[in-house]
Amino acid sequence: MAATRNVMRAVRVFEFGGPEVLKLQSDVLIPNPKENQVLIKIHACGVNPVETYIRSGSYARKPALPYTPGSDVAGVIEGVGEHVTTFKKGDRVFTIGTISGGYADYAVAAANRVFPLSDKLDFRQGAAIGIPYFTAYRALFQKGRAKAGESVLVHGASGGVGIATCQIARACGLKVLGTAGTEEGMNVVLRNGAHQAFNHREANYVDKIKECTGTEGVDMIIEMLSNVNLATDLQLLSCAGRVMVVGCRGTIEINPRDTMSKESSIIGVSLFLATEEEKHECATALLDGIEAGWLKPVVGSEYPLEKVVKAHEDIIHSSGVRGKMVLL
Secondary structure (H helix, E strand, C coil): CHHHCCEEEEEEECCCCCHHHEEEEEEEECCCCCCCEEEEEEEEEECCHHHHHHHHCCCCCCCCCCECCCCCEEEEEEEECCCCCCCCCCCEEEECCCCCCCCECEEEEEHHHEEECCCCCCHHHHCCCHHHHHHHHHHHHHHCCCCCCCEEEEECCCCHHHHHHHHHHHHCCCEEEEEECCHHHHHHHHHCCCCEEEECCCCCHHHHHHHHHHHHCEEEEEECCHHHHHHHHHHHEEEEEEEEECCCCCCCCCCCHHHHCCCCEEEECCHHHCCHHHHHHHHHHHHHHHHHCCCCCCEEEEECHHHHHHHHHHHHHCCCCCCEEEEC
16 A cells, blocks of 8 residues: 555546647646745636637747646645644645646645645635636736726626626625626626626627717727727727737737727737736735635536546537536
């Protein structure tokens, strides 16, 4: 028995490609935390669309092969490296990044990427905080300069980033509109902070949004699928309005004149480019939100590690997302 205790299950990627390149192995060595690192026994790991792009090899950032995907984990501290004083064995935590990869039984993470997980949230919810909530906060405030009293349209509001955006925007005094692809998705959006929800599968949904916003338009759009919606988004904006590009799966043709008529902006958002100060600002705001009770991640589909291939297929192809997808 003693010989098997230092190995774990982990998903490994040996070549870039489709979901089938994700291989679950049961003989991967448990990593040791080095200086300023912690070892986490993982209870849940969030699945993010960006992980499918990285796996396919089509993303700007390519990890060295082989690698284990996954950054947003929640679990319990198993051990700490030198100079770590903020955590001890047994602490409940969540992360916004790991060094060894989150699709595994254990992961090492830099201590400054790890945060205490409140007893108000379970591990599945903890795994749903990282990339979605940090991205939503960055899009709204660090890049979008949102202010209380402004209006925001969250395009694709029933997924992980969408729900996070609705909760944060509502808590900070914005008027929140959200779109989803199903009746159930629209209800999730309304329960999580949106004042109004629209079904983006309806042929006339854009007219309904225009009816709602009137001649003024919407101050900000958080866009999860800009390769489909960007041209339409420009028609919905107010003067000096801005589209925050959070997600994109291809190219789109737009008319730049549409930005001139309103002096509107199209702004890309990438959490990977956030500075340490910006990440600290995000973390502070979100930990406050957990304490205040308005930050409550909604967990959607759950998969055991053995079904990781199915999880990667579903996150891209499922119709009508409702909450954050997690691996258990």
